[in-house]
Amino acid sequence: MAETVPTYWDYLKVDQLLDLQGGLDDDESQLLPDELHFIVVHQTLELWFKLVLSELRLARDHLAAPEVPEEQIPHVVHHLGRIIEILKLAVAQFDVVETLTPRDFLAFRDKLSPASGFQSFQLRELEILMGLEEAQRVKLGKVTAMDYLRDLAGRSKGGANAWAHIDKARNETTLLAALGKWLYRTPIQGSVPGDPGDTEAVDAFCTEYLASWQQVADGQLARMIEIGAAPEEGLRARFKATSDGAHAFLGALDIDEENRAHTRRIRAAILFVECYRELPLLAWPRTLLDTAAELEERMVLFRHRHARMVERIIGRRVGTGGSSGVDYLDKTGQYRVFQDLWSVRTIFLQSDELPPLQNPAFYGFAQ
Amino acid sequence: MAETVPTYWDYLKVDQLLDLQGGLDDDESQLLPDELHFIVVHQTLELWFKLVLSELRLARDHLAAPEVPEEQIPHVVHHLGRIIEILKLAVAQFDVVETLTPRDFLAFRDKLSPASGFQSFQLRELEILMGLEEAQRVKLGKVTAMDYLRDLAGRSKGGANAWAHIDKARNETTLLAALGKWLYRTPIQGSVPGDPGDTEAVDAFCTEYLASWQQVADGQLARMIEIGAAPEEGLRARFKATSDGAHAFLGALDIDEENRAHTRRIRAAILFVECYRELPLLAWPRTLLDTAAELEERMVLFRHRHARMVERIIGRRVGTGGSSGVDYLDKTGQYRVFQDLWSVRTIFLQSDELPPLQNPAFYGFAQ
């Protein structure tokens, strides 16, 4: 009896795993058929969330290091890329979820109340670790998901455990913060923070960039006026607003003075990396920024697909947690963590419109 | 030379098809590489839309007939099912679209201006044929998509042609209307419109149903108060609001008096079909209603995926048609054509809570 030989079932704890579908009474024979469906659907999702959290922390750890060797960037891309694939799968999973009909769900809905997906603490951890701030959260009724779980923390052992997960996450560096830290040190026109004249180099890049951008915008405006695309006054107003927005963004005018220079350098870096993305030193960083944007996009798609599933199954009825579920879920689809990555897209320029690159050799390979 | 033998290329017009990617100058050699991508992405979408419109009209024609043989319902399900599969594919297609980077798009974006997806008249036709009303449309800037195209109609031959497509669609019976017509004639408790006592039979069904529903809701409320799921006052208020909503829905109180009885019978029919969905005569109608709900769901998912793609590629920048594209697209994600199908979900009951069925033999097979 060679029990010491590794087996598939020992490694994966298959027996224990397949023994966790007993529901509230710990008795699988008492489940309704669709209840097994309901349980498996949620358990697989929680398993994926666990993996997502692990990958997110690995990515964060790389970026949060005091120094990030360039060779690490493909690893960060790899971790975020895996999360993206998991989120795509999680979206696809809702097609399975929806094989539960509204009326079949009613057969066990009441007995679960007030249990609710609102209690999935791993999803909250994920949001927190991404960098979603408490102030950004929308309310369901009178409370945010955080208020709700904070309240549960004192009401049961499970609630305390859930909050412990969340509280741990709240004290960690977020991916957003780690990304900012790393971006801040990006060499811009060959200059890094601490270099003499770094502020001037960054300013010069921004100024030149905005000048070039303005020239392009002026050309577009002239053309749209010429072809009569819309009434001139409206066009001028809109272009003026966009121009003001571009200056405000790169000037970080929305940020308090204390942090403005920091944010400014980060935003300039995002722009610089994208502008000269073909340079060997910037090719992976640029891929990372694009991957981070896709990560957020997939998160939004997940939220929206989730909302549609809820609407499909319960309509606009009060949710099991006592929520007006669908509207709340749709509102969370407005969350954006990597806001600068979305804003910067509005001021991109084509390659031949870019300010000239300084110090190209700085960004090349050894040879 | 046996040219009369059918060939793949003659049947599919392969040569002509592959000759339509010349862009504005009708010269493929002048295209930027990503421009071929951009063109193919849109041309395939337009081809799918053409097929969707064809299937939608076939489904509509079945349902709009003065009498709809029961054997036709699986056909209607089939047509709508095909549209669902196409919309799923159209959603997946955005993953291909997004291989266009924001800056690569800039290389040809300006030369296309003010051409815009806002000019895809087939998408408008689709919305109209589904049953979206002009009053429901959101505005982009100061105009709806319809105002915009109506204006273009007088400005070029292409615009006139686009509007002709739309105008034709506006004069057709919508899927929503055809569905209503067919639903109106649903036998409820064995009674059909025109039968003596039909109004009373429908009223009795609704009254019994609401009584049963109220009993269930009262039980839920009592339980939630007992376990302290939320403050009692708030719970009572919310349940009261839901109850009022249920009565208003089945009483069609939101509909003007002239049409109230008609809408009321349609809503009762939707509910009846779902309640007794296992009856042979109702099994396909119930599948049809669920398929119609999924059709709308997939349409919403398409709109939302579209918005994400635009946000990914152009951020919040002014669109090629001079629009604040992303916000507008997100707002169209709020459109719901089959509103009753979504509302009715909030008052479903489990099988053992339903009013007793009258005339079961009416709904059975011949044997």
Added chain:
Amino acid sequence: MAETVPTYWDYLKVDQLLDLQGGLDDDESQLLPDELHFIVVHQTLELWFKLVLSELRLARDHLAAPEVPEEQIPHVVHHLGRIIEILKLAVAQFDVVETLTPRDFLAFRDKLSPASGFQSFQLRELEILMGLEEAQRVKLGKVTAMDYLRDLAGRSKGGANAWAHIDKARNETTLLAALGKWLYRTPIQGSVPGDPGDTEAVDAFCTEYLASWQQVADGQLARMIEIGAAPEEGLRARFKATSDGAHAFLGALDIDEENRAHTRRIRAAILFVECYRELPLLAWPRTLLDTAAELEERMVLFRHRHARMVERIIGRRVGTGGSSGVDYLDKTGQYRVFQDLWSVRTIFLQSDELPPLQNPAFYGFAQ
């Protein structure tokens, strides 16, 4: 402390679930990062398999009943439809799996040896319950998956447990058998087994059908000869072979005499249901047959996708279980359980070529 209120985490056993990723040493802190990925990927798959097995047994139970009320058929379609959605998801899951690079897998591959996916007993249960026979199984090296697990049964407690699952499945009615039982009783031209003259009615249907089929085939042959689609001799030979095949199939000439009449009636039933699929009594049975065919198709697609993932990650290297994995997996892609459903497709006819229907009223609704 209201611990008796149902919670998400208690219902789903979230804590226990998230505590099963410790690997062979039951110590998650010792895992390599990609190992968590590897474990979650397999655990989610096993959870889905559990659900698939449950749905398969529910579908089977409906069909295996001595009498199957027509109202049950949509339920069977629903259960198989859910399995189809799960298999689609399982196929999509391989995109997540493949974020594991070949060399990252090597980091923990050896320590798992000889554990292997070959030990996933739920996949074997699934094959058995579908109706795959032991004689159909291909060998990996010198043994089939069944030989392999039978051997393990005596070598450890886990092996005994695995075999117990399999042995239980082997003693159950398969979906194939249950489907056959139900199909056997299909009314053909209004006649059911036990009716006087049932054999003659079935024979007459088959004879008329084959005559019609032959006429169509003759016309096709004549046309292909006329247009010179291929050398005449070859065409004639191929059409002759197809014709012989059609007669052999409907005559069940491949079946031993004892069971021939039984198989013959089943095959005639499959054909009859498809031919007159618009009849109310046959619309759901026809949907069921099509769903069963899709179920098998999705199973084959799952096997192929699995094989590609293995090829992508380990190339043609010896597998962890000591197998030449990819070739074996590709061979299992040849398994077909519902063979008659695939064969019958080759002799379908258009509606206007069908033999006239007898007793149409038999297949209608009550009214």
Added chain:
Amino acid sequence: MAETVPTYWDYLKVDQLLDLQGGLDDDESQLLPDELHFIVVHQTLELWFKLVLSELRLARDHLAAPEVPEEQIPHVVHHLGRIIEILKLAVAQFDVVETLTPRDFLAFRDKLSPASGFQSFQLRELEILMGLEEAQRVKLGKVTAMDYLRDLAGRSKGGANAWAHIDKARNETTLLAALGKWLYRTPIQGSVPGDPGDTEAVDAFCTEYLASWQQVADGQLARMIEIGAAPEEGLRARFKATSDGAHAFLGALDIDEENRAHTRRIRAAILFVECYRELPLLAWPRTLLDTAAELEERMVLFRHRHARMVERIIGRRVGTGGSSGVDYLDKTGQYRVFQDLWSVRTIFLQSDELPPLQNPAFYGFAQ
């Protein structure tokens, strides 16, 4: 009337595009409803193929250049990545295709005969440009797809045109060849072809690598014997065979002497790139090789999915082109163009088992 303003419909030739679905009679009103489906399904596929061919040629052109600047590699990855996304979509498209039922297809199948997907010359071009050799092609009946089209070339103008496409492709550099050319020049341990001692450097790398590999394999064998994973004799034989295979692969013993050194350097390069994939100079090349492998994988998945669709719709019946379609399609699923990329996976080693890297500075960034 400002017709000179760019419009969506002019740019995309929407009217002409939507006018190509008239079938053989150029009369859309004569089409059967499912025929529009059939036409759109194939036309979209041909549009995607056109884009795939364009992207493939762009990728090939980069790699086939006498010198390939490192900055170009991300572009090649981008082109192949787009093809991958298109192939994923093409796989998903079969779910739409399969909404055509077998019997609905029969309604227009005969009139198309002998037209066949076998005449899709773009798919042939794609295979050729990837690098599939004529000798590798399987036969359908007595002819390969190439023989078949070569024969059609002389029989009609369309046939001549189809062959012209193919013939052009046959005279181009294939992606496989371009990849080989580029790989051949990979610096191995800092040495490039033409460097004094390059052959010796490559030989030394291979020798060291194989020694390390043998040591690992010996350890694995010992362990498997120890735990009794399989009978010792069989294990030894299998490990011996694998070892012989590893030496034959890196020694290019399967290649004629004239080309052996060339192939040997290519294979060593593939291995070297993967081994030291973290080096800045190799990170993109490694991504490229993995992308090429995925490209082939997606191609195989497309072929398999295609075969399943054909089986689902026509069973094992003779195809419209007079073929035994499904078997043929399944056989083409065995094609592998990038054979070395699949073989090399069987001899990968973990990082800590690799031979020491020479000249690391050679592979770094400028700083």
